Amino acid sequence: MRILICPDKFAGTLSAAEVAAAVTEGWLGTAPADECVQRPLSDGGPGFIEVLGTALGGQRIPVTTVDPLGRPVPAEVLLVGTTAYVESAQACGLHLLGEAERDPKAATSYGLGLLLAAAVEAGATEVVVGLGGSAVNDAGAGMLAALGAGPVDVGGYALPYGGVVLGTAERLEGKPRLRQVSIVAATDVDNPLLGLHGASNVFGPQKGASRDDVMRLDAALEHFSGVLEKEFGVEGLALMPGAGAAGGIGAALLALGGRVVSGIGLVTRLIGLDAELDRADLVITGEGSFDHQSLRGKVTAGIANSARDRGLPCVVVAGRNETGHREAASAGVTETYALVEHFGSSDLAFAEPARGLREIAARLATQWSR
Helix, strand or coil: CEEEECCCCECCCECHHHHHHHHHHHHHHHCCCCEEEECCCCCCCCCHHHHHHHHHCCEEEEEEEECCCCCEEEEEEEEECCEEEEECHHHHEHHHCCHHHCCCCCCCCHHHHHHHHHHHHCCCCEEEEECCCECCCCCCHHHHHHCCCEEECCCCCECCCCCHHHHHCCEEECCCCCCCCEEEEECCCCCCCCCCCCHHHHHCHHHCCCHHHHHHHHHHHHHHHHHHHHHHCCCCHHHCCCCCHHHHHHHHHHHCCCEEECHHHHHHHHCCHHHHHHHCCEEEEEEEEECCCCCCCCHHHHHHHHHHHCCCCEEEEEEEECCCHHHHHHCCCCEEEEHHHHHCCHHHHHHCHHHHHHHHHHHHHHHHCC
16 A cells, blocks of 8 residues: 655644654554555745745755744755745744733844845745744734834834734834845635734633733734725725734735735645645654644645545544544545543543554554554
């Protein structure tokens, strides 16, 4: 058999590449004659640069940027020809903060602006920004400040970091130093910037926002979106699909003239996944938590749909499964396995995910290999 193993990361435990390696090891330990093809994936969030760098080669340019609280962190710009790939999570990622540090009222996207500036300085004419897994809710205000166009108040004073102060923004001071590069935002979040389905309401709580914080952030972003519309001559920015991605960074990238594309669609095209799907007998994908959001265009749903279109069985292996069988089947999923169920313990699933994946893969090989 030819098994295509194409998971996303298991957030907080294993990278996509580590997940694929563990599944392959478990499968081949039981069915060594089979062929396992590993194609780790990302939808634009954490792991975006690792996945594309492994598949495309290119030049990895080290950059020192800052995290959501302004502390120095290492990151990379991937340069392939004249296209640069940047991962917002390397500067804005929720994983960069401890639980007690999470506060979207104060977190900044400034570090992403430094990465964009580095990509421009490297000679890129197009910059693809992977969006996802962010700790920020500042609608890209920090990013714009790093590019030379920070928000100021009515007195002309620069605003501090964070999303909640944007309600006092009067205008942007300066112009973004981007040298006319074209911008692509790679994300599978189609949420608008504002409202019940917007950045603050949907993603704010997981970043540490209280109910009161969410209301204040949404109001601040509503005001700031008007500033962005005026500065860049864009109408209806707050309601554009993808504007709410990565705490509203999507809105700032759209204001800069960028376009939004499917993150998983971009990655699968660049790594040639369609050709691998055409040659596979079985597909194994997965992610840390397989839930209702997974079925709204994330990696697992995208892969399952592609497998179904080809008449291929698709198995999802997750840390935790929160979908019903009927829901999963409607998305093209044949079977679902979860580490929590395998171990009977959330603590063990989090502590030994690689062992669990190897054991589940061995079980799958016994069932599927012929």
